[in-house]
Amino acid sequence: MRKLIKGFSQVTKAIAGGLLAAIFLTFLLQILLRYFFTPAGWTLELIGILWVWLIFFSCAFVVRESDHVKFDILYLAMPLRIRKIMAIISAFSIVIGMIYIYLPTWDYIDWMKIRKTSTVKNPFTGAKIPMRDVFSIYAIFMIAVGARYAWMIRNIFKNGPPKTELEITLEEQSSEKRNVP
Numbered sequence: 001m002r003k004l005i006k007g008f009s010q011v012t013k014a015i016a017g018g019l020l021a022a023i024f025l026t027f028l029l030q031i032l033l034r035y036f037f038t039p040a041g042w043t044l045e046l047i048g049i050l051w052v053w054l055i056f057f058s059c060a061f062v063v064r065e066s067d068h069v070k071f072d073i074l075y076l077a078m079p080l081r082i083r084k085i086m087a088i089i090s091a092f093s094i095v096i097g098m099i100y101i102y103l104p105t106w107d108y109i110d111w112m113k114i115r116k117t118s119t120v121k122n123p124f125t126g127a128k129i130p131m132r133d134v135f136s137i138y139a140i141f142m143i144a145v146g147a148r149y150a151w152m153i154r155n156i157f158k159n160g161p162p163k164t165e166l167e168i169t170l171e172e173q174s175s176e177k178r179n180v181p
Contacts (some may be wrong), residue, residue, distance in 0.1 A: 015061075019050055019054040023051060027043075030043035030044065041119045045117055045120045056140070075164075083161040095150050102142055109139055110132055
């Protein structure tokens with residue numbers, strides 16, 4: 001199972017890296033076209049689409065919980081039992097929020113199929129891309145985040161509240177001191 005998770009993590013990081021590379025290459029192409037040839041408007045729109053996908057895809061699959069900025073002064077000041085309750089309430093709120101807003105959000109995303117991109121076309125069909133396809137990554141993001149926090153609730157009940165960066169650092173330093181002769 002760990003091998004599968006690690007493989008999935010590597011694939012998602014590669015996809016995010018590919019999206020970032022595509023943004024960069026499109027940006028360079030935009031500069032080249034503007035200064036040496038005829039400017040192309042589709043490059044700006046493509047960069048925007050890739051940016052939307054990069055942000056929501058990465059937040060759903062690449063960014064770890066410990067990578068997020070946290071305001072946890074109050075949380076850290078609490079005893080372990082209260083921290084467990086706070087962590088469960090926080091994770092549960094996110095899961096409920098994602099479930100509650102999923103259908104209205106999907107309705108709006110699905111409605112966007114009537115709108116099309118201004119300049120970017122599907123390279124295979126030549127048709128403009130429906131905006132539903134552009135924003136569908138947000139629905140995937142909502143499912144992934146909801147599932148991640150549902151799994152976190154399970155882990156909190158099983159293992160207690162997530163350890164903070166400070167606790168992890170102190171444990172690492174403590175184990176290093178024990179290993180030094």
